[in-house]
Amino acid sequence: MANSPAVLISGLSKRYGKVRALDGLDLTVRTGEVHGFLGPNGSGKTTTLRILLGLLRADAGHAELLGGDPWRDAVELHRRLAYVPGDVVLWPSLSGGEAIDLLGRLRGGLDPRRKAALLERFDLDPSRKGRAYSKGNRQKVALIAALASDVELLILDEPTSGLDPLMEATFREAVAAERDNGRTVLLSSHLLSEVEALCDQVTIIRDGRAVETGTLAQLRHLTRTSITAELDRVPDGLAALKGVHDLAVNGSRIRFDIDAEQLASALRLITDAGVRALTCRPPTLEELFLRHYQVKP
Amino acid sequence: MTGTLPGGPLTGTLTLVRLALRRDRVLLPVWIVLIPGVIAASASAIADLYPQAAQRVALGVTISSAPALQALTGPVFDATSVGGLTAWRLTTMASVLAALMSILVITRHTRAEEETGRTELIGACAIGRHATPASAVLVAGSANLLIGLLITLALAGQGLPGAGALAFGLAVSGTGWTFTGVAILAAQLTEHARTANALATAVLGLAFLLRALGDAARIEPLSWLSPLGWAQRIRAFAGERWQVVALFAVTGLALVAVAALLSARRDLGAGLLPPRLGPRDAAPDLSSPFALAWRLQRGGLLTWTIGFTVVGAMFGALAHSVGDIVRDNPSLAELLSRIGGGADVLTDTFLTAELGLLGLVAGGYAVQATLRLQAEESAIRAEPVLATAVPRWRWTTGHLFVALSGSATIVAVGGLTTGLTHGIRTGEPVGQAMRLLGAALVQVPATWTLAGIAMLLFGLVPRLTALAWAALAAFALLSQLGELLQLDDWIRGLSPFSHVPQALSGPVRATPLLWLDAITAALSLAGIIAFQRRDLRGG
Numbered sequence: 061m062a063n064s065p066a067v068l069i070s071g072l073s074k075r076y077g078k079v080r081a082l083d084g085l086d087l088t089v090r091t092g093e094v095h096g097f098l099g100p101n102g103s104g105k106t107t108t109l110r111i112l113l114g115l116l117r118a119d120a121g122h123a124e125l126l127g128g129d130p131w132r133d134a135v136e137l138h139r140r141l142a143y144v145p146g147d148v149v150l151w152p153s154l155s156g157g158e159a160i161d162l163l164g165r166l167r168g169g170l171d172p173r174r175k176a177a178l179l180e181r182f183d184l185d186p187s188r189k190g191r192a193y194s195k196g197n198r199q200k201v202a203l204i205a206a207l208a209s210d211v212e213l214l215i216l217d218e219p220t221s222g223l224d225p226l227m228e229a230t231f232r233e234a235v236a237a238e239r240d241n242g243r244t245v246l247l248s249s250h251l252l253s254e255v256e257a258l259c260d261q262v263t264i265i266r267d268g269r270a271v272e273t274g275t276l277a278q279l280r281h282l283t284r285t286s287i288t289a290e291l292d293r294v295p296d297g298l299a300a301l302k303g304v305h306d307l308a309v310n311g312s313r314i315r316f317d318i319d320a321e322q323l324a325s326a327l328r329l330i331t332d333a334g335v336r337a338l339t340c341r342p343p344t345l346e347e348l349f350l351r352h353y354q355v356k357p
Numbered sequence: 358m359t360g361t362l363p364g365g366p367l368t369g370t371l372t373l374v375r376l377a378l379r380r381d382r383v384l385l386p387v388w389i390v391l392i393p394g395v396i397a398a399s400a401s402a403i404a405d406l407y408p409q410a411a412q413r414v415a416l417g418v419t420i421s422s423a424p425a426l427q428a429l430t431g432p433v434f435d436a437t438s439v440g441g442l443t444a445w446r447l448t449t450m451a452s453v454l455a456a457l458m459s460i461l462v463i464t465r466h467t468r469a470e471e472e473t474g475r476t477e478l479i480g481a482c483a484i485g486r487h488a489t490p491a492s493a494v495l496v497a498g499s500a501n502l503l504i505g506l507l508i509t510l511a512l513a514g515q516g517l518p519g520a521g522a523l524a525f526g527l528a529v530s531g532t533g534w535t536f537t538g539v540a541i542l543a544a545q546l547t548e549h550a551r552t553a554n555a556l557a558t559a560v561l562g563l564a565f566l567l568r569a570l571g572d573a574a575r576i577e578p579l580s581w582l583s584p585l586g587w588a589q590r591i592r593a594f595a596g597e598r599w600q601v602v603a604l605f606a607v608t609g610l611a612l613v614a615v616a617a618l619l620s621a622r623r624d625l626g627a628g629l630l631p632p633r634l635g636p637r638d639a640a641p642d643l644s645s646p647f648a649l650a651w652r653l654q655r656g657g658l659l660t661w662t663i664g665f666t667v668v669g670a671m672f673g674a675l676a677h678s679v680g681d682i683v684r685d686n687p688s689l690a691e692l693l694s695r696i697g698g699g700a701d702v703l704t705d706t707f708l709t710a711e712l713g714l715l716g717l718v719a720g721g722y723a724v725q726a727t728l729r730l731q732a733e734e735s736a737i738r739a740e741p742v743l744a745t746a747v748p749r750w751r752w753t754t755g756h757l758f759v760a761l762s763g764s765a766t767i768v769a770v771g772g773l774t775t776g777l778t779h780g781i782r783t784g785e786p787v788g789q790a791m792r793l794l795g796a797a798l799v800q801v802p803a804t805w806t807l808a809g810i811a812m813l814l815f816g817l818v819p820r821l822t823a824l825a826w827a828a829l830a831a832f833a834l835l836s837q838l839g840e841l842l843q844l845d846d847w848i849r850g851l852s853p854f855s856h857v858p859q860a861l862s863g864p865v866r867a868t869p870l871l872w873l874d875a876i877t878a879a880l881s882l883a884g885i886i887a888f889q890r891r892d893l894r895g896g
Contacts, residue, residue, distance in 0.1 A: 113744045115893040135748045143744040149737045151653060152549065155635025158643060165644040166745035172638075187634045191548065202741065 157186030440594030531605030538612025716800030772797020
């Protein structure tokens with residue numbers, strides 16, 4: 061089983077009336093990896109996850125989940141996975157603890173000791189009724205129900221959107237522990253820092269298509285480095301150098317972005333101009349992200 | 358507009374009125390046209406069917422001798438005129454419809470908005486504290502005024518006396534205003550739109566019950582306790598009593614004022630009762646989709662059961678008195694014996710009419726309980742359940758089972774308590790309880806068809822599930838007006854309730870019941886299969 065991917069999607073398409081939600085999406089999640097599924101609002105992340113869960117039927121393309129067909133084998137597959145929706149709505153009359161137990165049992169059982177430990181770690185009072193929880197606490201209920209189940213695959217749809225920074229850290233620890241236990245995680249997010257901290261592999265989706273996929277290192281390779289330097293003099297020819305972007309000169313202080321393949325020539329120019337201070341920064345995922353979603357003129 | 362003070366508690370009311378009108382641009386005009394339309398059509402049908410005064414008087418005598426009819430429609434004040442007959446036949450029905458419209462409009466724009474958090478979005482804008490409830494009251498109040506106006510114009514346009522037409526219009530508007538007040542008060546008391554609707558509708562049910570009992574058993578004070586009783590006692594086309602209009606206005610304003618006081622004292626989103634804590638862990642049996650459906654619906658079913666117990670007991674307690682009317686009136690007894698009956702027959706007609714009404718109302722429960730599926734789906738609460746190892750058909754059949762068993766239970770309980778209280782008066786409680794239980798259960802297959810219709814719509818066209826309510830309304834109209842309008846048998850046969858066999862007078866024919874069950878089964882199965890194949894909505 062270790063060789064077959066946990067999720068294998070190719071050419072997946074889905075329309076809602078005239079709106080094209082997915083337009084030939086490809087996505088592969090290998091067993092045992094934490095895969096970041098990154099995209100802005102409305103790019104098709106949730107639609108993809110719902111198709112994987114057999115809640116929606118794709119119009120075209122192929123989707124395979126844990127070796128089965130997500131629509132046909134939905135019930136059998138759901139025993140082996142846990143899902144945390146992006147928008148958690150609880151039953152107003154059920155307490156949080158009841159909702160956790162119920163969802164766990166419907167999935168095929170959950171470990172009460174693990175549930176107790178998670179309640180402690182996420183600092184959640186399970187006796188409040190569903191209507192009394194804040195957005196973050198509702199999210200915690202769904203997270204605990206998912207994490208307390210013994211499953212092979214976790215499908216998480218923007219799971220930290222309501223959590224405070226402390227709980228986000230707890231969430232990251234929990235996901236890291238799941239990975240160490242050999243579980244596969246598919247994590248959709250628009251929070252880049254989250255994906256950066258957690259994921260082995262990233263797929264970026266835009267307008268229903270995967271625009272980039274690979275490890276973070278591979279994706280960075282494609283992009284720019286930010287350089288800030290204090291120089292004796294501003295070198296001639298820097299502005300004309302291929303691959304230099306957004307050059308800003310402020311007295312003897314310069315700032316610019318440089319494409320990876322031109323980095324060496326740019327550095328040579330700078331060193332020749334007498335460097336007093338130099339900061340080189342790899343692009344954050346934010347910048348990577350912005351590049352993919354910048355509206356091109 | 359400059360009528361509202363800048364920065365006052367009503368700032369922004371008119372903007373919210375425009376928002377409400379935009380959201381209701383289809384629903385509200387339908388209500389506003391439907392109610393006067395039904396009245397106008399019925400008035401012209403009555404004029405066509407009973408052109409001679411003598412015919413109308415004969416009809417009036419029949420009505421006066423049938424308490425069952427009066428329980429449904431109220432007394433006839435003047436049978437000699439077309440207007441008088443129209444007012445008798447339609448005042449209650451039109452008033453109930455106007456009240457329902459008011460309740461739905463008010464809850465939709467107040468508590469439902471608050472529950473979904475949209476009021477929070479609005480409340481953070483430059484909007485006064487009372488603007489949201491005030492805008493809802495303005496919309497519902499104006500809709501009722503328009504309905505009254507259209508009724509007046511439609512009836513006067515048919516050549517009926519203007520004063521009577523105006524009184525009829527005001528009776529319907531007035532009931533609508535009163536229940537606007539009831540609904541806005543209910544919206545302050547409860548946290549959920551569903552409960553607010555249930556509470557206000559329960560008050561409407563109580564109002565109907567008081568009037569039905571008062572009119573059937575000729576206990577005037579009982580009828581005067583009910584706004585539906587006031588609507589009749591304006592006496593449109595029968596010596597109008599205009600002071601009753603003031604009763605409506607004062608009651609409506611008083612209810613709105615109390616609601617405003619309560620609204621100023623509570624937090625956004627909260628009801629009057631503080632939320633309680635629940636258990637930390639689920640009970641061991643909360644582990645299947647059926648257990649979840651039962652858990653979500655048991656509170657509602659309990660309320661309905663209590664309601665049917667009370668209604669059944671009250672009707673049963675009065676059934677024997679219905680016969681008294683004949684016992685005290687020799688000429689009426691003679692008339693009835695000519696058409697083959699006496700006091701007992703009269704009592705049985707009354708009971709049959711009551712059980713028919715219970716079956717119809719239980720149809721409302723069946724629709725509501727089945728459409729819980731849709732409520733769960735559109736609130737995105739179905740998604741996490743169906744993302745676990747729960748097959749879709751088990752999730753749907755869980756709620757459907759509650760709808761079917763629940764509607765059968767409430768009808769049975771209603772029949773049982775009717776028989777019990779009736780039997781206590783006649784000295785045979787057990788015998789009557791069993792007889793009435795049997796007669797009530799005969800209604801169940803017709804009631805179930807509504808669950809089937811709702812299930813089919815949910816599976817096939819979830820956007821149009823409101824049609825299940827339309828079907829219930831159509832069945833109610835057919836059984837209420839079908840005879841009066843002398844509709845063809847095949848049209849009246851469209852209602853499953855027209856196929857319910859007589860159960861109190863003789864042996865029951867089982868064939869129509871089996872047919873109705875088969876239809877329910879087919880509709881439900883089709884709905885379950887259709888849901889199995891469609892995309893999940895919501896989110």
